[in-house]
Amino acid sequence: MNTYKKIKTFELKFKKNLWSNLFWAYKSAFIWSWIEFSEIKQYAYWENIKNIDWKTTAKKWELYTKKYEEERDLNVIFVLDISKSMNFWSKDITKKQLQEEIFYTLWLSAIENDDNVWAIIYDEEIKEFIFPKKWFWNLYKILEKLEQNWTKNKNTINILKEIIKRHIKKSLIFILTDDEKIDDEKVLKIASKENQIIIINIFDFFENNLFLNNSNLALNLDKSSININLDKQKITEFVNLRKENLENFKNKLQKNHIWYLYIDTNMNFYNELRQYFYKIS
Numbered sequence: 682m683n684t685y686k687k688i689k690t691f692e693l694k695f696k697k698n699l700w701s702n703l704f705w706a707y708k709s710a711f712i713w714s715w716i717e718f719s720e721i722k723q724y725a726y727w728e729n730i731k732n733i734d735w736k737t738t739a740k741k742w743e744l745y746t747k748k749y750e751e752e753r754d755l756n757v758i759f760v761l762d763i764s765k766s767m768n769f770w771s772k773d774i775t776k777k778q779l780q781e782e783i784f785y786t787l788w789l790s791a792i793e794n795d796d797n798v799w800a801i802i803y804d805e806e807i808k809e810f811i812f813p814k815k816w817f818w819n820l821y822k823i824l825e826k827l828e829q830n831w832t833k834n835k836n837t838i839n840i841l842k843e844i845i846k847r848h849i850k851k852s853l854i855f856i857l858t859d860d861e862k863i864d865d866e867k868v869l870k871i872a873s874k875e876n877q878i879i880i881i882n883i884f885d886f887f888e889n890n891l892f893l894n895n896s897n898l899a900l901n902l903d904k905s906s907i908n909i910n911l912d913k914q915k916i917t918e919f920v921n922l923r924k925e926n927l928e929n930f931k932n933k934l935q936k937n938h939i940w941y942l943y944i945d946t947n948m949n950f951y952n953e954l955r956q957y958f959y960k961i962s
Contacts, residue, residue, distance in 0.1 A: 703790060704790045704794070708790070710959070721737055756796070757798050758798075761780065763826070779950065787954070797813045805834060837856065873938045879939070
């Protein structure tokens with residue numbers, strides 16, 4: 682689809698019917714993402730006692746508290762996986778197409794929140810680092826890059842290392858990928874120390890459930906196809922193993938202060954995002 686037409690389609694689909702509730706959920710979740718120390722002042726009884734400055738209080742024999750102010754300009758970075766596995770599909774929509782729709786929806790919320798929006802497009806390495814510019818041209822450029830057919834594998838850890846190397850700090854980073862093997866905990870910990878990172882795992886429903894057309898799988902091989910009847914016990918074993926692996930992955934991320942959200946092609950991703958943002962706000 683022409684990139685301009687795609688943007689107009691997204692705009693009609695989301696902004697008119699769905700967007701406003703999600704925007705407020707996004708805004709309430711991230712408005713206090715970073716706050717900076719402003720000054721020390723006398724304590725008022727309605728303030729949080731956790732902010733009391735005990736050192737100053739001891740010196741002056743009066744209660745003093747630390748005042749903080751929200752940083753107004755939030756940097757939002759979209760890290761978008763364009764590796765070949767994102768082209769997979771079993772029904773109606775590819776993972777890459779789902780990624781585009783999720784990205785557009787989050788991007789719209791960020792723009793409406795007056796955030797500075799960046800993007801990193803990657804597979805084994807960074808393919809494009811897109812700096813904040815006029816909103817439409819940035820969006821057009823990003824979607825145009827996502828539209829291309831990429832043929833390499835992915836290396837998300839390399840991208841996190843690059844984020845650390847570039848000293849990117851105080852940013853809200855959305856990583857949209859199907860990568861569930863980001864296993865270098867040292868890198869995860871360092872990257873999340875100065876940034877708020879959310880990994881949105883994007884899957885085709887079939888990948889984790891092996892369910893399609895009553896468990897009859899048709900593999901398309903050029904002009905021919907093979908029909909396979911999958912054993913129910915093996916399906917159950919596979920599904921349980923996938924659930925366990927993804928749960929372990931989620932726990933590892935949370936241990937290293939990285940947030941996690943799972944979305945597949947059978948879900949209403951808009952509702953998943955909205956509920957998630959209300960949950961963490």
